[in-house]
Amino acid sequence: MLALVMLFGLVSALGGSAMAADVTIDSTNFPDANFREFVKQYDTNNNGVLNTEELAAVTTMDCGYYNIASLKGVEHFTALKTFYCYNNQLTSLDLSSNTALMHISCYNNQLTSLDVSAVPAIRDAVVNGTKDSSNPAYDFY
Ligand SMILES: [Ca+2]
DSSP states (O other): OHHHHHHHHHHHHHHHHHOTTOEEOSTTTOOSHHHHHHHGGGOTTOSSEEOHHHHHTOOEEEOTTSOOSOOTTGGGOTTOSEEEOOSSOOSOOOOTTOTTOOEEEOOSSOOSOOOOTTOTTOOEEEESSOOOTTOTTSEEO
16 A cells, blocks of 8 residues: 555656646746746736646737846746847846747847847847847847
8 A cells, every 4th residue: 555655656746747837936937026026917827837828828028127137937938929028137138948939129138148049030139239140130229
């Protein structure tokens, strides 16, 4: 009986790790308190977790003027097509997981570079003080 319980526990643990798409809204996944508060609007069933369906529903995000210093956690929003994060306190921005992005606007931050080489669909990026040589057609302000 003990062995059976242990086996069941092991299967449950494996099942839990397989559900990697569920993202708990906590300080580990979203270290920045302002961004963490911001993403709660996408938790449509208010259970403190962003599941696959809730994440897939977010194709546009506008978090301008939220005093955000880190967008760690945005990588979970893989369905994003349009992403606005202008007028924040960002010093870095990693969009390498947001491969569906077409439009980015991230001016008025403290970014020194923006690498969008992993974002093949990108059509325009509005950035200030930076230039990604992989696509000279971007707008820079
Ligand atoms: Ca939820």
